[in-house]
Amino acid sequence: xxxxxxxxxxxxxxxxxxxxxxxxxxxxHNAMYWYKQSAKKPLELMFVYNFKEQTENxxxxxxxxxECPNSSHLFLHLHTLQPxxxxxYLCASSPxxxxxxxxxxxxxxxxx
Amino acid sequence: xxxxxxxxxxxxxxxxxxLTVKCTYSVSGNPYLFWYVQYPNRGLQFLLKYITxxxxxxxxxxxxxxxxxxxxxxxxxxxxxxxxxxxLYFCAVRGGAAGNKLTFGGGTRVLVKP
Numbered sequence: 001x002x003x004x005x006x007x008x009x010x011x012x013x014x015x016x017x018x019x020x021x022x023x024x025x026x027x028x029h030n031a032m033y034w035y036k037q038s039a040k041k042p043l044e045l046m047f048v049y050n051f052k053e054q055t056e057n058x059x060x061x062x063x064x065x066x067e068c069p070n071s072s073h074l075f076l077h078l079h080t081l082q083p084x085x086x087x088x089y090l091c092a093s094s095p096x097x098x099x100x101x102x103x104x105x106x107x108x109x110x111x112x
Numbered sequence: 113x114x115x116x117x118x119x120x121x122x123x124x125x126x127x128x129x130x131l132t133v134k135c136t137y138s139v140s141g142n143p144y145l146f147w148y149v150q151y152p153n154r155g156l157q158f159l160l161k162y163i164t165x166x167x168x169x170x171x172x173x174x175x176x177x178x179x180x181x182x183x184x185x186x187x188x189x190x191x192x193x194x195x196x197x198x199x200l201y202f203c204a205v206r207g208g209a210a211g212n213k214l215t216f217g218g219g220t221r222v223l224v225k226p
Contacts, residue, residue: 004155043156043202043216056213090155100146101214103155 003027004104006091012110015081021107023074023091031094032074033101034066038087049074050096081111114139114207116217124223131193133220135186135203144206145186146214147177149199156202162186173197193224 048056148156160171
């Protein structure tokens with residue numbers, strides 16, 4: 001595994017629940033990302049944070065709310081999700097510049 | 113807008129044979145190209161990248177990729193495939209104007225048969 005950890009690894013929630021996904025990177029990177037990976041779609045970029053500031057919101061519904069309290073931690077707060085939101089949610093980090101991103105193992109989310 | 117196409121959903125090869133996974137891209141300005149691999153229940157692992165310089169890029173696990181500007185391609189290759197190379201492979205591109213935003217292709221599933 002890389003230096004990016006995600007918890008929980010698996011999450012089952014009802015449509016009325018509120019839950020949060022956590023991502024932590026130990027690589028000293030300044031940029032962090034949330035991606036959604038579903039069975040029938042390629043990787044979809046959701047949010048980008050640079051130096052704790054959100055720099056990209058890829059038209060993500062407001063039921064997904066990101067939070068980046070510092071350069072090492074990234075959260076994705078979930079509320080009133082829909083079954084179609086079931087997917088693998090991947091966190092990534094990277095240094096500044098045209099460098100590769102390092103991915104965590106993902107959280108497998110199932111919305112009932 | 114930048115985009116990536118991986119024309120094959122699946123590639124099957126016999127162990128020991130050459131493996132090629134195709135990727136073409138569209139981007140404004142100079143392209144920055146990446147290959148990642150994803151094993152079951154894992155995140156993506158970086159294999160190699162092209163930023164500038166030599167068109168043939170060597171990466172992890174014996175993989176290499178060739179940047180072809182005229183054909184806007186960045187095909188991934190391995191001279192002799194292993195069963196353990198069976199996985200999902202993603203090509204990604206970043207254009208100079210896109211900041212650190214990566215656009216991924218749809219992925220190609222590689223199956224290496226013993």
